[in-house]
Amino acid sequence: MLEGPKVPNEKEFEKVLEFLNHKLRPEQGWSIDKEYPTVLNMANRHNMNIVMSEDRIVSHAVLKTLIVKSPHLIYKVGAIGSVVTDEEFRNQGLSHKILNESLNSAKQQNCDVAILWTNLYDFYRKLGFELGGYEISLSFERTMAYDSAQYKYSKDKNVSVEALAKIYSQHSVATIRSQDEFRKFLSIPNTQLYTVWNLNGTLAGYAIEGKGADLSNYIHEWGGSVTAIKNLLGYISHVKNHPFHFIAPRHSVNLINELRKYADYVNEGYLGMIRITNFEGLALKIKKAFRNVGVSDFVFEKSNGAILFGCNGDLYTIESEKDLIPLLFGPVDFDTQDIFKPETAQKLKTLLPLPLWIWGWDSV
Ligand SMILES: CC(C)(COP(=O)(O)OP(=O)(O)OC[C@H]1O[C@@H](n2cnc3c(N)ncnc32)[C@H](O)[C@@H]1OP(=O)(O)O)[C@@H](O)C(=O)NCCC(=O)NCCS
Known part of the structure; x- marks a missing residue:
């Protein structure tokens, strides 16, 4: 007898994490909620959906609503993730049901759009998703010079979240975040923070690489002026001594034009579905x-x-x-x-x- 889609109750919450760890993170030394501290937590339980068979969780998806400011409009976006069905219960329409529930819930919470990241394009097209938006990825395989006279550099994570939040707030398109969220994000396993400092000790820029099991060797967040970022990438290229990728929105035109001069490959992809x-x-x-x-x-x-x-x-x-x-x-x-x-x-x-x-x- 299948039950759901439904929101897990407080007791079922721990079981959801066990299910997701077992299905999505079998090899990791941490629990998946450490990777998604603002998503897979009790405060967002109302946005989780599960299907149960007897006492077992057999299918799951989670929604996280984000307020995204942009120059001309403020969006409410529903990001969907951790979509998984137990192997024994696949091809019975459970994910379709759960995702439709997540989409209804996004609509009820006034989300303008839902977004997710996947390579199962046809599966999600049936649910009304389409590939869209832009993501520019620049790959760096060689070391780049960086200016040590004008800036100092660090890979120490002990940086004030106020300083990070201040630089982040200068982005023209960004999710509204609290400082507490920054603090939580900084403690995600396999997240490396690189910073660049002005000589007077103020933060000039930052770059973040890795996020739990995902985005290793990908700089997926950054902030600061074009010069600060360019130099910080030079520092990173020396510290890592390993190829890495830098992801940027297409509207970061000046930065992308500057970095193109040093990148080995540039790829224009989609933001998501x-x-x-x-x-x-x-x-x-x-x-x-x-x-x-x-x-x-x-x-x-x-x-x-x-x-x-x-x-x-x-x-x-x-x-x-x-x-x-x-x-x-x-x-x-x-x-x-x-x-x-x-x-x-x-x-x-x-x-x-x-x-x-x-x-x-x-x-x-
Ligand atoms: C992808 C995944 C979540 C799908 O879960 P699922 O519960 O089997 O999904 P559904 O049953 O709703 O849909 C699967 C297929 O069955 C079809 N289907 C839908 N309703 C059905 C029903 N009532 N009866 C039979 N088949 C049905 C769907 O059309 C779909 O076909 P498609 O693959 O050709 O698009 C599951 O395979 C999984 O957990 N994979 C591993 C984790 C993963 O890749 N997650 C996605 C990350 S974005």
């Missing part, structure tokens, strides 16, 4: 953002089951919300699409594709 969870709310936010930049004839609405998208009379009809993902978040090039008149493409490009980014510590 994205699904719209609240069309009306998101459409309202985007229309308002367009009005704020002086584009008052932007059309984005549902009519007879289809979605109308464009400006004034130059409209494109879209059948499914999934097809909106590249138009809203990229990858898209309005100039080469041949869908819109040049003047419409020009207007759409004032805001689209919208910059959306989730820093590594917030990924689920």
Whole structure:
């Protein structure tokens, strides 16, 4: 007899962790909640969903809501993770049921979109997700020079979270985080913090590599000026003496252009798989953002089951919300699409594709 999807009760919470450790982290010396301290915890229990058979947990997924500020709009994003079904219970639709429950819950909590990271593209397409957004990955295989006269460097984790939070807050697109969250993230196993300091002792920048079982040799979070980051990567290349990758949002144009000079490879990928969870709310936010930049004839609405998208009379009809993902978040090039008149493409490009980014510590 299967029970659920349901939210685990307090007693079942420990069993959820045991199930996830057994299925997803069999080889690790730590419990998975240490990797996701703000997600797999009692305070977020209401966003966990499980299916049980007798006393056993057989399927699970968790949602974490994030408030992401960006230059023109503030998103509420539902990040979904730790999706797993016991081998014995697969192909019975349990994950589909649980994920639909997580998506309902995201909608109820006013999330504009849900996001997840996976390579099971077709599995998630059936649930309305599509690949979208941008992620630029730069690979460094050789050592790079760094300036020791202007900056000091460290790999000591004992850094004030106030200083880190201050640099983080300068990002144009970032999840709103408390200092306590920074403290928790810093204690994730296999997380290495590298810092660069001005000679007067103030923090100039930071870079974070690794996150539990994931993102080894990936710098998935960083902050500071282009010069500070470039020099910090030089320091890291000497300390590690091992190839590493640096992940950046596409809107970090100046930094990416500078780092391209030193990178061995540059790859443009997707941010993740994205699904719209609240069309009306998101459409309202985007229309308002367009009005704020002086584009008052932007059309984005549902009519007879289809979605109308464009400006004034130059409209494109879209059948499914999934097809909106590249138009809203990229990858898209309005100039080469041949869908819109040049003047419409020009207007759409004032805001689209919208910059959306989730820093590594917030990924689920
Ligand atoms: C991926 C995973 C979570 C799927 O779990 P699941 O409970 O078997 O998923 P579902 O049963 O809902 O869907 C699996 C397949 O069965 C199909 N299915 C859905 N409902 C069904 C039903 N009622 N009866 C039979 N099959 C069904 C689905 O369409 C899906 O087909 P697809 O693989 O061709 O897309 C599971 O294989 C797993 O735990 N893998 C290891 C961990 C992992 O990779 N997690 C994902 C990380 S993002």
